[in-house]
Amino acid sequence: MLCRLNWPAFKRNFLMMTRLKCRKFEGMSLVVFTELGFYCPQADVYIDPLRKVPRAIVTHAHSDHARPGMGSYLCEWSGVEIMKLRLGKGISIQGLVYGESIFMNGVEITLFPAGHVPGSAQVRLSYHGEIWVISGDYKTLADGLSPAFESVRCHHFVTESTFGLPIFHWKPQAEVFADINDWWQQNAECGTTSIILGYSLGKAQRIMKYLNRDIGEVICHSAIADANRALERSGYEFGDWSEAETAVDGLGKDALSRSLLICPPNALNGPLIKKIGKHALANCSGWMAMQKSQHWGAVDKGFVMSDHADWSQLLEAVVSSNAENVYVTHGFSEIFARYLRENLFIHAEVVKVGHWNRTEE
Ligand SMILES: [Zn+2]
Numbered sequence: 431m432l433c434r435l436n437w438p439a440f441k442r443n444f445l446m447m448t449r450l451k452c453r454k455f456e457g458m459s460l461v462v463f464t465e466l467g468f469y470c471p472q473a474d475v476y477i478d479p480l481r482k483v484p485r486a487i488v489t490h491a492h493s494d495h496a497r498p499g500m501g502s503y504l505c506e507w508s509g510v511e512i513m514k515l516r517l518g519k520g521i522s523i524q525g526l527v528y529g530e531s532i533f534m535n536g537v538e539i540t541l542f543p544a545g546h547v548p549g550s551a552q553v554r555l556s557y558h559g560e561i562w563v564i565s566g567d568y569k570t571l572a573d574g575l576s577p578a579f580e581s582v583r584c585h586h587f588v589t590e591s592t593f594g595l596p597i598f599h600w601k602p603q604a605e606v607f608a609d610i611n612d613w614w615q616q617n618a619e620c621g622t623t624s625i626i627l628g629y630s631l632g633k634a635q636r637i638m639k640y641l642n643r644d645i646g647e648v649i650c651h652s653a654i655a656d657a658n659r660a661l662e663r664s665g666y667e668f669g670d671w672s673e674a675e676t677a678v679d680g681l682g683k684d685a686l687s688r689s690l691l692i693c694p695p696n697a698l699n700g701p702l703i704k705k706i707g708k709h710a711l712a713n714c715s716g717w718m719a720m721q722k723s724q725h726w727g728a729v730d731k732g733f734v735m736s737d738h739a740d741w742s743q744l745l746e747a748v749v750s751s752n753a754e755n756v757y758v759t760h761g762f763s764e765i766f767a768r769y770l771r772e773n774l775f776i777h778a779e780v781v782k783v784g785h786w787n788r789t790e791e
């Protein structure tokens with residue numbers, strides 16, 4: 431049986447619901463920490479969500495931030511191609527240029543360079559004078575590949591702390607690349623192919639950008655080759671390279687022994703490395719700062735280089751944000767937050783959003 435609509439009651443209830451909805455958001459923080467990740471109720475959008483949600487802003491395409499299955503994605507413009515490569519061509523995705531703003535239900539959303547990897551962004555959310563910055567992964571050192579980190583002033587700053595211990599201190603990038611090129615040269619002179627392990631998005635291209643091609647050929651594993659092509663389509667440049675599938679058989683034995691191959695760490699036990707023959711193996715990671723630890727694995731040589739901030743860069747980012755409230759996420763969060771409270775007298779707390787893993791540092 432159909433009920434007749436009690437129009438005055440419906441109107442009263444509807445208006446009450448609307449008021450409740452508005453009050454709820456007014457009373458809430460602009461960003462809240464939920465089981466699904468960082469959520470902005472006013473804009474109804476998640477940042478780097480852990481599970482499927484209708485709308486996601488993604489700071490960068492590493493797998494611990496960009497997950498499949500979202501209704502729609504928003505990311506930095508130059509990250510769109512790599513997001514499609516990793517999450518599927520059919521995803522609904524919008525790219526925003528650094529510094530450009532869009533509004534979601536009155537919330538101004540702007541992306542700023544995070545300096546972590548190509549397409550990485552800090553997300554600034556502003557509403558009624560309250561400003562939040564969710565920085566994702568970042569480094570303040572300009573690596574010459576990704577647009578350099580830009581400090582954004584805010585009231586609330588969310589920072590990672592992957593290398594949030596004072597023992598982590600990165601050498602200038604030029605020194606690390608001089609070491610890498612020296613190592614490659616020595617191997618080439620001994621007829622030994624050089625193999626460097628580096629993640630396929632960011633680390634690999636950063637290494638490629640500063641390799642001295644006078645020594646030999648630069649060869650990339652197919653996963654890195656795919657990422658290279660997506661990034662080249664988005665305007666990034668990192669010098670000449672060839673794909674391992676064709677290059678390893680195509681190059682003569684002599685040229686192959688003078689080459690440098692870049693592989694993602696998970697390809698270490700794959701068929702490609704077995705095919706190479708005599709080789710020297712290096713890893714390029716912030717964890718190489720921990721001498722002879724489990725992070726070294728089977729490698730002969732470690733180069734300390736990370737796309738994350740070291741201890742002093744983390745402090746620099748927090749201080750320059752001028753934030754009254756700092757929220758520390760994945761990494762050495764307890765130690766870093768305590769340091770901020772006790773030494774810099776900043777209100778800092780640990781937030782646990784998702785499970786931190788060390789993939790794609
Ligand atoms: Zn990352």
Ligand SMILES: [Zn+2]
Binds near residue numbers: 494
């Ligand atoms: Zn991460």
